[in-house]
Amino acid sequence: MLSEQYLMLHRKLAEGAEGTSTKVTLEVIAATLFCTERNAKLVLRKMQEKAWITWRAGRGRGNRSVLTFLANREQLLQESARQWAEKGEYKRAFELLRTYGNDIRTNESFVEWMNGHFGFCKEQEGEQSKDSLRLPIYRTIESLDPADCVYSVQSLMIEQIFDRLVNYDNETGRYLPAIAHYWESNDDGTEWTFHLRKGIVFHDGTELTADDVKYTVERLRRGKRNGWIVRELNRVDVVTPRIVRFMLNKPNRIFIRFLSAICMSIIPKHLAEPDEASYWARPMGTGPFILETWSEERLVFHANPHYYQGRPHLDTVHIVIMPEHAIHYEVSWENLLQDPDVRQADNGNDEVVTIESSEGCTSMMTWNMTKPGPHQCVLFRRAVDLVLDRQGMVRELGEHRLFPARSFIRDKRTLEYQEQYDLGLAQSLLEQSGYDGTPIIMGTIANHAKDAAWIKERCADIGIPVIIREERMDTILRPDVMKEMDCIVHALVLPGEEVCLVENYEQDSSFVKELMDPGLREWVMECIDGALASPDSKDRFGQLKKIEDRLRGEAQILFLAHTKFYAHLNASYKGIVINRLGWLDFKQIWRV
Known part of the structure; x- marks a missing residue:
């Protein structure tokens, strides 16, 4: 791209802003x-035609040419x-900003354009107009x-x-x-039988059965990360093509x-x-959308016209998939479902509505109890x-952080939280721990970089030095990377029900499980088994709460803040719901 070549030359050869002239040889330009050298001449000619530069070729041996930069x-x-x-090369776009934008103020205007580029739009296919939604993610x-x-x-x-x-409704518990x-x-609760609907088909048209x-x-x-969920499964019986039975140990x-x-x-x-x-490489299911494209840059879904619960409104x-560092530019889906003129309006504009989820997530710092270090002393923690x-x-x-946290789950007691901040006592405990000044290595990802910097x-x-290691989500989950951290700052999306808590303690790659004191694991499993065997919901929570209380009491987990998912959207959008994952439910969205 010619503009990138201009930026390359300017960064290498210019000593000032526009209007700067420099003496240079064609050989140096070609190397840059x-x-x-032949192609370099063609590039210079094209730049001259666009009035981006002037080029005065040197005459005779040893006389250098003069290049003047004129473009903005x-x-x-x-x-x-x-x-x-616009070509879908978002990683390349942000890499350009990182490479050439350090000393110029273009990032804000580009982010404003990006927020307008994403969101709801009409796409024309022949004579048909189709409703499309374009959203960014950072993983x-x-x-x-x-x-x-x-x-x-x-x-x-x-x-x-x-x-x-089946689906679980967090709002009603049904x-x-x-x-x-x-x-x-x-x-x-050791034998469960399910009767399947007739006529549910996979995306290739094949009907789903008990098999x-x-x-x-x-x-x-088979060694899957979520194998925990079938830990006590004895067998699965296909009773008929429409009936399946689960037998538990x-x-x-x-x-x-x-x-x-x-x-x-x-x-x-x-x-x-x-x-x-x-x-x-391109999985198919029975869901509301069919995956058409999956690459490093994007996923494209089309509506499943035969979805048994009703075709999605979106086409x-x-x-x-944005580069992970681009999250710092704050291009966010929460700002996307607005028209550009509405985004610039007052917060009091009645065309803007606020939606929020009933759930949120909890941020925390989890100590790595499998790694030696000063954090092995409870007084230090x-x-x-x-x-x-x-x-x-x-x-x-600020931002989505609402309340201080002392638990995985935000409930009525959250508002009764009593701050335990005590700088003097902290200093005293640190001295008693025999801390020798060893730096703490703190792992995190981009989403929680602000929290990590605040803790540092x-x-x-x-007097505790902290070294922050910001990783991508896929790398921080690697066992070899995880074991290098003294602690990890992270967050959990935890709707207030039992299975999410069990998953937190049992799922492979869960920070809470992987960093837990190995001596606690057998006791944790006993607590979980006791909870699952109880027919009473309060008793189940009580059994699981024992695990949390011990982790908090021994300061193996330091809870930080409860956050909530919400967004300010244009009122013309309908069917907007923030689901338990903090994201939009694509199936229900439509626009007037």
């Missing part, structure tokens, strides 16, 4: 542009970034396999493609029919809730079993706990 670099950089973005989607799903954006994509036997229309269990359910569930046992009163988890999404045996590698959803002024954190960092400042108040 990584091309031949900020304008060229922004135009180049836009051109790449690479490495897998769409429900059995290996570990974070919320991945779950959101999987929900578009697949369905489960189980809703999905693939199964009826179910029953025996008295102690697909059996294959899906048994596949979880131990009582589980909420096994139906397990079956509504994302990792229990039903996959087609006839497609996945013969060639998994080929199937997972197409474009999910754009309690000192760090006492130096964290959570009220101050919520006040200073607080630790410095009592």
Whole structure:
């Protein structure tokens, strides 16, 4: 792209702003542009035609030419970034900004344009006008396999493609029919039978049967991250093509809730079993959207016209995978479903409505109890706990942070939280711990970089140096990377119900599980088994609360803040719901 070549030359050869002249040889220009001298002449000629430069060739041996830069670099950089973005090359666009935009103020205007570029639009296909939604995400989607799903954006994509036997409504606590229309269990919760709907078809037109359910569930046992969910499964019986039965080794009163988890999404045996590698390159399910494109840059979904719960209102959803560092530019889906003129209006404009989810997430710092270091001393961990002024954190960092946290789940007691911030006691405990000044290595991802920086400042108040290692989500989950961290700042999307808490303690790659004191794990499993065997919801929570209380009491986990998902949207958008994952439910969205 010619504009990028101009930026390359300016960065290498110019010593000032526009109007700067420099003496240079054609050989140097060719080397700067990584091309031949002949091609360098063509590039210079094109730039002259656009009046971006003047070029006065040197005459005779040893006389250098004079190159004068005339073009507005900020304008060229922004135009180049836009051109790449419009082609879907968002990573290239932001890389341009990082490479050439450090000393010019183009980022704000580009981000404003990006927020207008995303959102709702009409796409023309022949004579048909189709409703499309384009949204950014900041994590690479490495897998769409429900059995290996570990974070919320991945779950959101999987929900578009697949369905489960039942759905769980967090608002009402009710189980809703999905693939199964009826179910029953025996008295102690060791035998569960599900009756499947007729006529549900996968995206290739093949009808779903009990064999697909059996294959899906048994596949979880093959070393998958979410294999925890079938830990006590004895066997799966196909009673008829429409009836499937689960036999458990131990009582589980909420096994139906397990079956509504994302990792229990039903996959087609006839497609996945013969060639998994080929199937997972473009997976098919029974869900509301059909995956058409999946690359490093984007996912494109089209509406499933035969979806058994009703065709989505949207025709197409474009999910754009942004470079993770671009999250710092704050291009956010929460700002996208507005017209540009509405985004510039007052907050009091009655065309803007605010929606929020009933759930949120909880941020925390989890100590790595599998790694040697000063944090192995409980006095040291309690000192760090006492130096964290959570009220101050919520006040200073703001955004979606609402309340200080002392628990995984935000409930009525959250508002009764009593701050335990005590700088003097923290200093005293630190001295008692025998701390020798060793720096703490703190891992995090871009989403929680502000929290990590805030904690680093607080630790410095009592003389604890902190080194922050910001990783991508896919790298921080790697065991070799995780074990290098003394602690990790992260967050959990935890609706207030039991299975999410069990998942938190049992799922492979869960920070809470992987960093937990190995000596606690057997006790934790006993608490979980006791909870699942109880028919009483309060008793189940009580059993699980014992685990949390111990982790908090020993300061193995330092809870930080409860956040909430919300967005300010144009009133012309209908069917907008923020789901339990903090994202939009694509199936319901439409526009007047």
